[in-house]
Amino acid sequence: MDTPDAKITPWSLKPARMNFRALLSLGSGSVIASFYIGTGDVTIGANMGALFGFKLWWTYLVLGIAGWALIDMSVRYFLRFGRTPMAIFKDIHPALSVYMFVAIIVCATFGAYSQWAACAMVISGFSPSVPIELGGAIAALSGLLFLLLGAYKRLETAFVLGLLVLIVCFFASAIMAGINAREAVAGLIPQAPGDGWEALFSSNAGSMINAWLILIYPYTMLERGWFSNSLQGKVNILHRARIDYAWGILAAGLVALPIMAAAAAVARPFGIVPRGYMDLSILLEPLAGPWSTYLFLGGLFVAAWTAGVGWWLCGAYALLDIFNLPIKLDSKPMRTLLILFFIPSTLLLVLRVNPVYQMLIFSAFLALVFPVIGLAMLYRITRKDMGYFRWSLGSPQGVALIGVDLFAIALSIYAGVYLGWVKFGDIFVSR
Amino acid sequence: MNPATCRPPTPSRNRPQSSSFRVRNKNTVIAFRKNVLALCLMTFAPCAFGLTSEGFVDDVFYSVYAPDWTWQGRDANIMAVFENSTNSIASCSISLVVLKDHVDHFGRNGAPATPETIPLSTEISVPPGETRRIALTGFTALHGFPRQTYPLVLSLRINDTPTSVEYPLRTIRGQAVSEGRAVALGVPIGVALLFSAAFAFVLRRTGDRDAWKTVPLSTPEPDHPESWIHQTRK
Numbered sequence: 001m002d003t004p005d006a007k008i009t010p011w012s013l014k015p016a017r018m019n020f021r022a023l024l025s026l027g028s029g030s031v032i033a034s035f036y037i038g039t040g041d042v043t044i045g046a047n048m049g050a051l052f053g054f055k056l057w058w059t060y061l062v063l064g065i066a067g068w069a070l071i072d073m074s075v076r077y078f079l080r081f082g083r084t085p086m087a088i089f090k091d092i093h094p095a096l097s098v099y100m101f102v103a104i105i106v107c108a109t110f111g112a113y114s115q116w117a118a119c120a121m122v123i124s125g126f127s128p129s130v131p132i133e134l135g136g137a138i139a140a141l142s143g144l145l146f147l148l149l150g151a152y153k154r155l156e157t158a159f160v161l162g163l164l165v166l167i168v169c170f171f172a173s174a175i176m177a178g179i180n181a182r183e184a185v186a187g188l189i190p191q192a193p194g195d196g197w198e199a200l201f202s203s204n205a206g207s208m209i210n211a212w213l214i215l216i217y218p219y220t221m222l223e224r225g226w227f228s229n230s231l232q233g234k235v236n237i238l239h240r241a242r243i244d245y246a247w248g249i250l251a252a253g254l255v256a257l258p259i260m261a262a263a264a265a266v267a268r269p270f271g272i273v274p275r276g277y278m279d280l281s282i283l284l285e286p287l288a289g290p291w292s293t294y295l296f297l298g299g300l301f302v303a304a305w306t307a308g309v310g311w312w313l314c315g316a317y318a319l320l321d322i323f324n325l326p327i328k329l330d331s332k333p334m335r336t337l338l339i340l341f342f343i344p345s346t347l348l349l350v351l352r353v354n355p356v357y358q359m360l361i362f363s364a365f366l367a368l369v370f371p372v373i374g375l376a377m378l379y380r381i382t383r384k385d386m387g388y389f390r391w392s393l394g395s396p397q398g399v400a401l402i403g404v405d406l407f408a409i410a411l412s413i414y415a416g417v418y419l420g421w422v423k424f425g426d427i428f429v430s431r
Numbered sequence: 432m433n434p435a436t437c438r439p440p441t442p443s444r445n446r447p448q449s450s451s452f453r454v455r456n457k458n459t460v461i462a463f464r465k466n467v468l469a470l471c472l473m474t475f476a477p478c479a480f481g482l483t484s485e486g487f488v489d490d491v492f493y494s495v496y497a498p499d500w501t502w503q504g505r506d507a508n509i510m511a512v513f514e515n516s517t518n519s520i521a522s523c524s525i526s527l528v529v530l531k532d533h534v535d536h537f538g539r540n541g542a543p544a545t546p547e548t549i550p551l552s553t554e555i556s557v558p559p560g561e562t563r564r565i566a567l568t569g570f571t572a573l574h575g576f577p578r579q580t581y582p583l584v585l586s587l588r589i590n591d592t593p594t595s596v597e598y599p600l601r602t603i604r605g606q607a608v609s610e611g612r613a614v615a616l617g618v619p620i621g622v623a624l625l626f627s628a629a630f631a632f633v634l635r636r637t638g639d640r641d642a643w644k645t646v647p648l649s650t651p652e653p654d655h656p657e658s659w660i661h662q663t664r665k
Contacts, residue, residue, distance in 0.1 A: 082649030094644035
């Protein structure tokens with residue numbers, strides 16, 4: 001496909017300047033951030049803090065660059081063709097659509113389930129008489145009602161507020177436990193702090209190079225009407241979107257700081273490594289006071305709830321996309337899909353199935369999803385029909401972009417291999 | 432909940448008073464606000480759930496911290512700090528004593544207890560003038576037992592001088608899970624397959640039957656795009 005865009009040197013057009021008001025209107029970045037920060041990230045942050053203090057904070061920066069590049073690739077594809085992410089897979093081979101369909105259902109169901117279970121644990125922490133099944137069902141039902149009754153704009157506002165609340169909660173909790181700012185800043189310098197850091201880095205890669213988040217951003221663009229047929233319009237949109245998801249990824253790294261700080265202050269001096277996200281909350285209480293635990297639990301609830309909503313939302317958008325249905329939160333097919341996601345996610349809570357085995361299936365799917373998405377992206381963005389958004393060595397910006405694209409794809413393949421062969425294998429062997 | 436362990440808010444330091452009335456007045460306002468804040472914290476702050484016990488044994492100052500509630504199936508960790516202000520090395524140890532009837536109610540890192548893992552104990556040597564921290568880690572109240580408050584005891588020994596701290600630990604229900612690999616693997620796979628079929632049925636009825644293999648048309652530009660989209664750089 002040869003278009004007039006193809007004749008213009010890539011990255012030669014300058015985007016229109018953004019004013020301060022426009023910066024404040026960015027919202028989808030917060031949606032992305034809220035999806036990023038779930039129970040897995042709290043556990044990884046707590047383990048990093050307990051084992052190495054702040055010395056692995058840099059991993060969020062490095063992995064954040066890769067996450068940013070992967071989102072950027074899907075946005076460039078969307079702006080170039082006006083097609084949503086699932087079209088990439090259909091374009092390669094329809095069999096990939098079938099694989100993505102099953103992967104979306106498995107990952108969104110199990111991913112959301114683990115977040116509702118975390119919400120339930122927090123509720124029982126505040127009110128021990130509430131059974132886990134009931135707490136989880138209440139959290140899931142509130143998430144469902146929120147999505148069924150809301151429009152996208154309202155969701156964005158709620159997620160901006162949610163992100164602010166969870167940042168305040170985690171930071172307040174960490175300040176009570178004691179936070180060493182100098183050590184934290186030093187943690188941004190890449191370093192290998194000791195045995196076991198590679199495993200934490202790889203787990204963090206599995207979390208930050210989140211396959212679904214790569215795909216969801218173009219859906220939020222559709223909801224906001226961020227699309228144009230003119231090249232200047234596309235350049236302007238890409239510029240604003242890049243700042244938006246950069247903020248989202250930055251926020252995810254920022255939230256990791258107080259979690260690491262809390263673990264570094266209360267667990268590390270005693271040589272304790274929290275086994276899960278709840279262990280740190282109990283640890284905080286005797287050393288940093290009850291408010292520290294309550295704030296931490298509050299932050300954890302917001303993180304888990306928004307991530308649970310995020311799994312459903314992302315899953316439902318992707319399914320609508322596969323079946324070429326309108327990508328709209330307040331549409332009938334969307335509501336039907338959300339109700340369909342609610343049933344198995346809540347059912348698993350009641351069935352009391354050992355979550356380790358669900359994580360096994362979840363890891364197996366993710367292990368394949370990561371490389372599949374990474375390689376499909378690579379195939380798509382390197383084709384000549386990408387027009388103005390094609391790979392180009394003609395400018396420093398173009399060269400840098402190729403560098404981060406390749407880095408991101410290599411990392412997504414690595415994350416898949418790690419999840420598939422190492423983590424999956426470990427769980428299987430240890431059981 | 433142990434009311435005896437409720438900690439009052441840390442008192443704020445008095446600021447030096449200025450001779451200026453304006454500044455003094457400002458300080459009074461700040462002090463008033465701090466007092467109101469302290470009062471609010473004392474009123475609304477929940478009692479500390481944790482055990483905090485401190486004391487001297489053989490001129491070694493010890494502090495023990497532990498949560499006094501835990502979810503069944505989750506880990507609790509007991510922490511101890513020893514400050515040796517003597518001129519000789521202090522040998523310190525801490526162990527958790529569980530009643531015989533309750534030994535099988537507990538485990539390590541989520542797994543049932545064995546004679547090697549329960550009772551828990553650890554020891555450390557503290558050089559003169561130094562402080563050392565140790566912990567009894569990964570102490571798990573197991574699922575499948577009635578929720579209750581266990582009358583545990585922390586036994587400390589400093590330079591062969593024993594002392595003990597009563598440690599009541601209350602359990603609340605955690606995320607109960609069924610045992611068995613076949614069920615735990617089969618049920619989620621079954622649920623996922625069943626709902627994959629349900630999703631496929633609903634989506635194929637709602638949209639075009641062959642949509643899953645048809646590349647969609649390009650997204651149309653919105654009728655009323657935001658003004659910034661078509662701006663050019665001035």
